[in-house]
Amino acid sequence: MPVARSSKAQSSKQPRASKAPSVTENVPQEKEEGCQAKRSPSSPQGGPKKRSAFGDITNAHKNQTVTGKKEGVKAPTHKTARAPPAPIVAKNNEINLKKSLRKTPPTDVPVEPEKDSVSEEPVQVPVVEDIDKEQLGDPYANAEYAKEIFDYMREREEKFQLPDYMEKQPDISRDMRAILVDWMVEVQENFELNHETLYLAVKLVDHYLVEVVSMRDKLQLIGSTAVLIASKFEERCPPCVDDFLYICDDAYKREELIAMETSILRTLNFDINIPIPYRFLRRFAKCARASMETLTLARFLCEMTLQEYDYARERPSKLAASSLLLALTMKNLGGWTPTLEYYSGYCAQDLHPLVKRLNFLLTYQPCDKLKAVRTKYSHRVFFEVAKTTPMDMMKLEEKLKS
Structure with a gap:
């Protein structure tokens, strides 16, 4: 919240320490908002600047350390009890079996290679990772409904084209x-x-x-x-x-x-719950187990498109997936995995044209006067991802084909 008008001239902020946050690969996505919050050490001193229309006001993030709780391990206790009657045991086994099938998705189990009846050669079936199983016990994560929620958001994209x-x-x-x-x-x-x-x-x-x-x-x-x-x-x-x-x-x-x-x-008939690329991007980065620096680069690429009218008609989920794929390619972190294809609904070939357009936008910015996004992501708290050198178009073409 900005300071009230009457106190804007008297307020002041202490500058934060200029210590850049450390980056490690495979940072859990549950900690991303703690590692990179919305606050900015370079925000204007004394409150917001007023501007009549269309200063460099960069936004940065507080670093917060989130430590997970250690789960205590209890020693098994041996109790002797009488065995329940056979009908009750059978009923309990049936209930437990239904619960285990409901909690454990079939895609999490590695599939053994199948043999083709004609060629007698094993057929490799890609294994899709269940990215929500680690949060099943967290009541705030809604892991049991995460996939259904994002499938619903994909359906709402059709309404807001x-x-x-x-x-x-x-x-x-x-x-x-x-x-x-x-x-x-x-x-x-x-x-x-x-x-x-x-x-x-x-x-x-x-x-x-x-x-x-x-x-x-x-x-x-x-x-x-x-x-x-x-x-x-x-x-x-x-x-x-x-x-x-x-x-x-x-x-x-x-x-x-x-x-x-x-x-x-x-x-808009009060229907303002419009799908946005930012939420899809967080979900897809979790599928890729991307580091905070890689996710921030993808966010920068995605936010660059906000000013461009040509990208306004792109599907938010496809825009988020293409931004992440370009960030992964720029960081040499591999391509589009079966897990990403399963949860995003896009194969790599579907994203290649948009990835090339994003790289072109990063290389040739249309207007040099509109620098709010680039200035924002040039801050050290955003890992200075705006200063990342764009990929050569021919090299990008080769990497996408490989």
């Missing part, structure tokens, strides 16, 4: 949208909001502009109101209306912001 709405917007262009999204990235850093809030806010802007023809002087009002709605949906303590009026340099009145919030919600 974006058409080419720029054709019916006479006063708004792609460049104006890019400038707006660049400003929204600064707002997300300024208020220290979650990344999910930024992704959802951009989605709300796009879906609203599909239905409503707007003028350019109302574009920043739409963007700031979308961040307000997304904050109420994603944040534990969302900023208030006065904070958004301040960050817009008082370009709009309170009544206008509230009226725009009502208009957006009614236009």
Whole structure:
């Protein structure tokens, strides 16, 4: 939360220590938010900067050490008891068998090579890892329903496919949208909001502009109101209306912001639980057991697409999978495994065209003036992934084919 207006000039922040977090491979994804939070040591001193429209306000993360609890091992106790009657034993065995079949997915069991009846050669069946079995005992992880939840999100992608709405917007262009999204990235850093809030806010802007023809002087009002709605949906303590009026340099009145919030919600029928790439990316990185540095590189690639109108119509799950595949390729960490193919629903060949486009976007940024995302991920807390050298297109082509 930004400081209140009356205390902005008096507040100050102590700079954090400039110690870069250590990186280890195979970092459990349960610790990722602890290792890389949303706070920024380089955020503006004394509160948010107000800007009338379309400073470098980088966002970084606090490092928190999460230690797991050791489970105590109890010595087996031997008790003598009378054997229950045979009908009760049979009934209990049947119940236990159903429970074990329900908890243990068949894909977790390695399959022995089968022999082809014609060639007499063994056929290797790929083994898919159950990535949720380690969290079955955690009531906060919802591991029992994780796959069903993401399958449901994949189904909702069909409902939120974006058409080419720029054709019916006479006063708004792609460049104006890019400038707006660049400003929204600064707002997300300024208020220290979650990344999910930024992704959802951009989605709300796009879906609203599909239905409503707007003028350019109302574009920043739409963007700031979308961040307000997304904050109420994603944040534990969302900023208030006065904070958004301040960050817009008082370009709009309170009544206008509230009226725009009502208009957006009614236009979208209050259905704002839109699938975003950020959540899919976390899931897929868990499948790949990627380190925090590799995941951050994939997040940078994915966030670069927010400003580009051409990527707005891509499926969030496919965009997340392609960002992770490019990050894995850039780090020489292997390709698309059977586990990734099973949980993402995409094979490697489905992702190759989008991976090449992402690498081209990383190599040739369309507008040098819009640097909010690159500046953000150039910070040491984000492992300075924005400074990573892009791959040569020919070399990338060879690696994808191999």
